[in-house]
Amino acid sequence: MSDDCIFCKIIEGTIPCAKVYDRGGIFAFLDIAPVNKGHVLVVPRVHYATLFDLPSDIGRELLGALKLVGRAVMQATGAAGLNVGMNNFEVAGQLVHHAHFHLIPRHEGDGLRLWTQHAYESGDEMQKLAQAVKQAIG
Numbered sequence: 434m435s436d437d438c439i440f441c442k443i444i445e446g447t448i449p450c451a452k453v454y455d456r457g458g459i460f461a462f463l464d465i466a467p468v469n470k471g472h473v474l475v476v477p478r479v480h481y482a483t484l485f486d487l488p489s490d491i492g493r494e495l496l497g498a499l500k501l502v503g504r505a506v507m508q509a510t511g512a513a514g515l516n517v518g519m520n521n522f523e524v525a526g527q528l529v530h531h532a533h534f535h536l537i538p539r540h541e542g543d544g545l546r547l548w549t550q551h552a553y554e555s556g557d558e559m560q561k562l563a564q565a566v567k568q569a570i571g
């Protein structure tokens with residue numbers, strides 16, 4: 434629990450929400466400003482700031498919840514697809530510093546474009562970057 438965290442307050446019930454799931458270590462509720470209606474936020478009950486702070490052993494439970502809730506969101510909204518997203522750190526658009534996954538139902542022709550894509554200047558630039566990532570992984 435972090436005192437100044439809006440999601441901790443939602444999980445403990447001091448701020449109301451439209452809850453859809455509350456089992457074990459995972460909690461999920463409707464985003465108040467949906468990208469498409471039925472947009473759900475899936476969050477660990479314990480406060481962790483970003484993906485990198487989440488203990489890896491929560492992964493199985495989290496993935497299970499993402500699949501279960503994601504399928505239910507598609508069914509309830511009649512969506513033909515689903516985007517799963519996560520913003521980490523402010524420069525990536527993270528506004529609430531309690532790690533969370535967005536489940537966004539998608540419909541044919543809804544016009545939403547999530548990513549602007551770019552080109553590498555050369556194959557060499559791309560290979561060098563792959564090398565740098567591999568080295569950082571170790």
Ligand code: 5GP
Pocket residue numbers: 439448450451462463464465466467474519520526527528529530
């Ligand atoms: P972020 O930009 O941090 O990845 O996403 C935070 C999300 O939380 C936003 O999509 C925003 O609409 C949602 N949000 C912020 N405050 C509240 C709230 O009080 N209740 C609910 N249900 N969603 C919220």
Ligand code: ZN
Pocket residue numbers: 434435438439440441442479480481530531
């Ligand atoms: Zn929190």
